[in-house]
Amino acid sequence: MRDVAIIGAGMIPFGRRDEDTLMDMLAYASLKALDDAGLGDKSVDAVYVGNMGGGMLQRQTAIASSLVDRLNLMPAAAETVENGPASGGSAVKNGLLAVASGYYDYVLVVGGEKMREVTGWRATDFVATMTHPQAEYPYGITLPGMAGMFTRLYMEKYGVTREHLLAISLKNQEMGTLNPYAHVEMALDRGGIFDSPHAIVNNPTSADPLHLYDLCPVSDGAAALILCPLEMAKKLAKPPILIAGFGQATDTQTLQERDDPTDLKAVTLAAQKAFEMAKLKPGDIHVAELHDAFTILEIAESEHVGFFKKGEGGKAAAAGKTRLGGQMPINISGGLKARGHPVGATGVAQVVDIVFQLRHELPKNRQVQKAENGLTVNFGGFGNNVLAFVLRRVQS
Amino acid sequence: MPIDMELEAVLRPTQYPMPPYPPKTITLANGKVMVVRQAVREDVPAILKSVHPCLFIERDYYDIVSARLYGELLAWYRYRVKSEYCLMGQVDGYLVGIVNGRMENEKVGMSYHTLAIDRGLRIGSHLFAAKMEYHLEYLGQEEVLIVAESPIGFRRWMIEYPLEATKIPHELGGGDSYLLTREIYFKAKPRLVVGDRPVSQELMAEAEAEIKFADDDTIRERIAGLKGR
Numbered sequence: 001m002r003d004v005a006i007i008g009a010g011m012i013p014f015g016r017r018d019e020d021t022l023m024d025m026l027a028y029a030s031l032k033a034l035d036d037a038g039l040g041d042k043s044v045d046a047v048y049v050g051n052m053g054g055g056m057l058q059r060q061t062a063i064a065s066s067l068v069d070r071l072n073l074m075p076a077a078a079e080t081v082e083n084g085p086a087s088g089g090s091a092v093k094n095g096l097l098a099v100a101s102g103y104y105d106y107v108l109v110v111g112g113e114k115m116r117e118v119t120g121w122r123a124t125d126f127v128a129t130m131t132h133p134q135a136e137y138p139y140g141i142t143l144p145g146m147a148g149m150f151t152r153l154y155m156e157k158y159g160v161t162r163e164h165l166l167a168i169s170l171k172n173q174e175m176g177t178l179n180p181y182a183h184v185e186m187a188l189d190r191g192g193i194f195d196s197p198h199a200i201v202n203n204p205t206s207a208d209p210l211h212l213y214d215l216c217p218v219s220d221g222a223a224a225l226i227l228c229p230l231e232m233a234k235k236l237a238k239p240p241i242l243i244a245g246f247g248q249a250t251d252t253q254t255l256q257e258r259d260d261p262t263d264l265k266a267v268t269l270a271a272q273k274a275f276e277m278a279k280l281k282p283g284d285i286h287v288a289e290l291h292d293a294f295t296i297l298e299i300a301e302s303e304h305v306g307f308f309k310k311g312e313g314g315k316a317a318a319a320g321k322t323r324l325g326g327q328m329p330i331n332i333s334g335g336l337k338a339r340g341h342p343v344g345a346t347g348v349a350q351v352v353d354i355v356f357q358l359r360h361e362l363p364k365n366r367q368v369q370k371a372e373n374g375l376t377v378n379f380g381g382f383g384n385n386v387l388a389f390v391l392r393r394v395q396s
Numbered sequence: 397m398p399i400d401m402e403l404e405a406v407l408r409p410t411q412y413p414m415p416p417y418p419p420k421t422i423t424l425a426n427g428k429v430m431v432v433r434q435a436v437r438e439d440v441p442a443i444l445k446s447v448h449p450c451l452f453i454e455r456d457y458y459d460i461v462s463a464r465l466y467g468e469l470l471a472w473y474r475y476r477v478k479s480e481y482c483l484m485g486q487v488d489g490y491l492v493g494i495v496n497g498r499m500e501n502e503k504v505g506m507s508y509h510t511l512a513i514d515r516g517l518r519i520g521s522h523l524f525a526a527k528m529e530y531h532l533e534y535l536g537q538e539e540v541l542i543v544a545e546s547p548i549g550f551r552r553w554m555i556e557y558p559l560e561a562t563k564i565p566h567e568l569g570g571g572d573s574y575l576l577t578r579e580i581y582f583k584a585k586p587r588l589v590v591g592d593r594p595v596s597q598e599l600m601a602e603a604e605a606e607i608k609f610a611d612d613d614t615i616r617e618r619i620a621g622l623k624g625r
């Protein structure tokens with residue numbers, strides 16, 4: 001197997017993009033990644049598109065086939081990868097394996113989603129279609145509802161408090177104001193969403209004990225990467241970013257079938273596999289993008305990947321250890337909470353953000369100093385299909 | 397424009413006595429303090445400057461709401477509507493939202509429009525709540541007739557309170573009308589109606605000194621920018 005590097009990364013601003021079609025967004029992000037890679041006349045051999053809802057929301061299937069035509073990348077191989085909110089991560093994995101195997105040299109991986117085309121409750125229903133078709137969905141379960149129950153259990157078992165969740169909301173939305181690609185560019189105020197009696201309107205309960213600002217927004221957006229063998233990448237000007245490790249693991253579809261519903265085994269296993277492949281430990285990671293679709297998930301994932309012991313993630317966040325300049329900077333992009341969560345784009349966007357960090361090309365107020373290793377966790381379902389990637393900066 | 401006051405006396409509707417809405421402050425999610433206060437007729441030209449750029453924003457039916465609000469406020473300014481009022485939200489003096497309505501009679505209120513100029517801060521929710529507070533707690537009315545023109549309005553008013561459907565037509569026309577009764581209002585009040593009184597002299601002086609408004613491009617960006625808050 002060949003070592004695989006990322007040589008191009010691009011993203012479009014996430015948000016509500018009424019003027020753009022899904023295909024427009026995928027094309028814009030792809031062109032940015034292709035430009036960033038500076039391949040000149042070289043084309044790509046294959047295209048992997050991560051997308052969850054094109055068939056349901058846009059009534060559009062065979063999206064990758066359409067994209068290669070739009071970008072005039074024929075005769076590149078093209079496939080759409082649907083794996084719920086982990087579609088982006090799965091597309092990265094497919095691109096990685098294709099290059100590692102030696103079958104393709106240059107691969108475009110792009111993830112995108114257009115969710116604001118429908119009302120909020122239809123978007124919530126669309127996301128809920130990933131739940132169990134007999135045991136959950138018919139009874140009206142939603143992902144926020146599931147996250148609310150998970151949070152309650154996590155609070156009871158590990159002592160997580162609303163103060164801990166608040167720390168995530170405040171940190172990630174503050175970082176979002178610094179990220180030009182972020183959907184939400186509004187810093188929150190503790191008084192306005194927590195302390196003041198007016199917070200009951202500003203930050204109402206969404207799925208007890210989660211409140212409005214514990215949830216990520218519903219977003220449109222796309223992000224893209226160009227992958228190639230490391231040896232070829234070393235000849236390019238920009239420092240190649242090695243995909244040093246990846247892991248993927250699954251778990252039961254329903255939470256109630258798990259021995260301990262608070263144990264996100266797939267997160268632990270995916271991260272362990274990624275660390276083993278990279279020959280690194282959690283302590284070697286300098287920056288991480290974790291899947292904070294709900295604030296509780298940033299805390300839980302930070303524990304399950306091994307950054308903090310169980311029960312310590314919330315305290316670490318409240319103590320500022322996960323902020324820029326802290327012991328383990330997490331979601332410096334603003335995370336899903338502020339950058340947004342166009343489901344098919346997220347797994348790719350997380351990798352793009354870590355690439356920017358490891359290339360040391362972000363402004364000082366967002367750059368983790370001397371970052372050499374990064375981790376991403378893309379969380380599908382409610383932790384039943386998880387992908388983790390360890391990225392490493394390589395001197396060209 | 398010359399006015400024939402004899403004819404004008406015929407054209408101008410009589411007014412119900414309307415006690416003033418006492419101003420209040422609300423701390424928003426971003427920590428900024430919004431002063432909610434009642435506009436006087438002389439404020440209308442300044443308010444219309446903020447409404448005007450919204451006339452051309454199709455997103456979320458801002459064009460319809462703004463066009464109707466513009467007409468309603470102008471009608472109030474020129475004495476062509478009976479017992480209308482307007483409440484507004486200001487942050488650092490800047491106009492961030494407007495609501496209006498009128499007394500249909502002593503017992504029934506007619507809710508007109510809610511326009512949030514700065515989005516993503518639940519300013520519309522706060523101002524709509526202030527409007528209902530005015531009708532039921534200060535004007536002493538029994539119920540308020542409401543109709544929604546946008547999905548956001550429907551979600552915020554009909555579902556969040558929740559309102560009661562009625563066959564009584566709303567004067568704006570449109571879809572089914574809904575009623576906010578005293579019972580519904582006081583049940584919803586603890587979770588939807590907030591604010592601190594009295595407003596400090598300093599904040600009141602700043603709000604009253606000048607109704608500031610952002611330039612047209614800024615207003616359009618705040619309402620319909622790429623990020624689409």
